[in-house]
Amino acid sequence: MHGSGTEGGARPTGTSGVDHVFLALERELAVFLRRARASSGEMAREVHPGLESAAYGLLVRLEGAGAQRATDLAGYFGVGKATMSRQLRALEEVGLVVREPDPADGRASLVRLTEEGLERFRRVRDARRERYVRKLAGWDRGEIAELARLLSQLNERASD
Template identity: 40%
Template sequence: MPDRDASIETIQREMTAFARRARATAARMHPELSLVSFTLLAHLEDRQGCRATDLAAHYTLDKSTVSRQIGALEKLGLVERRVDPGDHRVQVLHPTEAGTAVLARATQLRRQAFHERLAEWEPADLARFAAYLLRYNETA
């Protein structure tokens, strides 16, 4: 039977390497975007807009961190603020057309990279890996 502690150590080490590659990949896709900025932009697109406080709560980030990241995205023309029609005191963040284009290009490049990296994997291995990732992320 495999050693549980050794397996967990290997998982931790490999997840760290995965995160480093993700940061490097995000930097290559759009040099001015950090991985955090890219993630926030993608969240805005997925949710079709949300408030900065919602971003901070969802990602358990400090409001000042979100504010800096959103400010950078606005400066790059990738995010815009719109008044919430239901409450004119609230501003909702949305990706601009340029922001949506950056995400579309990044998604295309990411998919291509995954297809290349996993080209030699058997379909059953891919299905197991996908199931394990889903299971892992559901417990987080």
């Protein structure tokens, strides 16, 4: 990585022994995550009134990865099976997802977006992307690609 100011793995710390680089990262991530949760809640309600914020992330995953087992979704998001079951039930009740038998294992089921769920999700997602385009209009496309790459790397390591 370039320009980190911490060549050779040195960790600059203040007199209190606090690594200010990681302190700054923690602070910025906390703000980012709080805003992301609020935004996800807004997006979920735009898909369907009354949905909780976690619903939007589920819709993103199902649209991107296709049909999934509930246990796989729970593992992906790092939540318990009961929590995932409750969240999926809410999406089922409003007709956004459906469960179907898993062809690979008749005892299990796969969750997938319904046509209505896909249409509603894509409409909201496309509007969200337009907001990102406007907010990041002054950024270089390479910077945006680098941010996406770094966030992907952070997400991958968080799941270890």
